[in-house]
Amino acid sequence: MNTEYREVITRAMEYGGILDAMLALQEKDGYLTGEAVEALGKAFNMFPSQVYDTATFYSMLKFEPQSITEILICRGAPCHVAGSVEVIVAIEKEIGIKIGEKTEDGRYSFDYTECLGQCQAAPAVLVNGKLHTNVTPEGITVLLRKGGPEE
Amino acid sequence: MEELRITLRNAGKINPELIEDYIKVGGYTALKKARETEREQLINMLEQSGKLRGRGGAGFNTGLKWSGAFKAKGAIKYVVCNADEGEPGTYKDRMIIESDPHTILEGILIGAYAIDAKECYIYCRGEYENSIRILRKAIAQAEEKGLCGDVKIRVHSGAGSYVCGEETALLNSLEGKRAEPRLKPPFPTVAGFNAKPTVVNNVETFAAVPAVVEKGADWFCSIGAEQYPGTKVFSLSGDITNKGCFEAATNVKLRDIIDEFGGGVANGKQLKAVQLGGSSCGFLKPEQLDTQVDLDSMREIGGSLGSGALLVIDDSHNMVDILVGMAKFFNHESCGKCTPCREGTLRVAELIEKIAAGNGSSQDLEEIKLLSDYMNMSAFCALGQSATTAITSAMALFPEDFSAKIAKEV
């Protein structure tokens, strides 16, 4: 078993549970690799199939490499009321795909997420996991233009 | 009108990341007092006279729940704090955690003493990275000060699933499984985490416990509505001037929360509808707002208190457009365990989307009603049972919005 994976899992188990370990492994590789799943199985005394059984339930966990820039916009009613539709239109225009799609070059993916619990500052958008609140169509366009992957 | 703060009493006044600050304002004295009280007497105080009802939505008597777990057989028992907060429009638990994590820990530790549990878990939604960090830091500080004794508290992250907020699904998730709800009974108080007696309470419920223990049941019962005493934290969103969390006694009128705390509808527009409790709850019309916000009064007028999420909608919106996202939310979050919910939420979402796009017919409306009845009757858990509540409520209250969308029909 890859010692690096084991270390990540051991550390996560000190402070949390199996989902913490999965998220930590995902943080490392960008998604849950087959090796990571095997390491989880060993650590938690589960078959790899059982690890998949659990992991595939949760929308934050991924099983294949992700686009360089992942954009997620909140679908919650408070964000809708605050004008998320206009922001969606602006993002679609800027990156040239519809919501729910990925660009062919693997640079962008754009999708919905459920309420992020930031409804006091709606609409809310996640760009590679980083939270942006009170987003406007102009603001998001500027952000995406200047933003590389790490933005 | 002034806010009345119990669970948010320290918010903005102390540094949430310093246990010394919390102790300076009297923190952890309730824990000491609780530990000097007989377990049965402590639980009785909460149950009989305290009437602290769960703030996670269902409003179950907290003392009664604790007494169930206390009386349940078994040497190993658990306390679980539900910080999954996924109901759209709800962010009050995050506010409480991020402004005063120690009051939650103190509540959890009192619960652990009451039922004699040695292990406690806080299940926090994965999106709340900052909340998780703050909680873990607070636990480390409390341990260092020796306040936990032989009780361990751990924070487990969720990973993006709304149904995990349902207590039995949460327990499955904690056990490392898919978060599908379990059949009840047995209730968690009898067979919860690892099939051992377990108390599951909401963040806000735990946050109220130290104040109740410290100031007593009579004090608590003198506040708010008779059958649902105390305060409730509301998270305001939508077309309202002041968005944010406000805590009020439960006998305050809904209109006052909107007008006094919320500053009324934003941009001088007219109020059209209010949704209290989140996307799984119905709408209310402006003329229904002169009602007390407590759980029972809200139920009487066909609404719910739910999580305390308060969405304000002005008259520039057609309700059908708002319902599309809600219907898709339930479809996305359905765990897939039972057919009525798995298939029903999909069909309802398709139908609402079709109507919103102007391609619907009155027959589609009838079909939604039919599906909704089926789901209400036969879905396995409350997610499926309440997935269409907002839609059927909007149909009853705002039929004109639906007719406007299907106007093309001859």
Ligand SMILES: Cc1cc2nc3c(=O)[nH]c(=O)nc-3n(C[C@H](O)[C@H](O)[C@H](O)COP(=O)(O)O)c2cc1C
């Ligand atoms: C679909 C669904 C989602 C729920 N989400 C939450 C939640 O995010 N937080 C919460 O405290 N309770 C949630 N509940 C209610 C819990 O099942 C449970 O009643 C609650 O945690 C008990 O705590 P309380 O008595 O302190 O309110 C949810 C229930 C259902 C059916």
Ligand code: SF4
């Ligand atoms: S009602 Fe929905 S969420 Fe609940 S068990 Fe059935 S499929 Fe799962």
Ligand code: FES
């Ligand atoms: S609805 Fe978008 S953050 Fe809550």
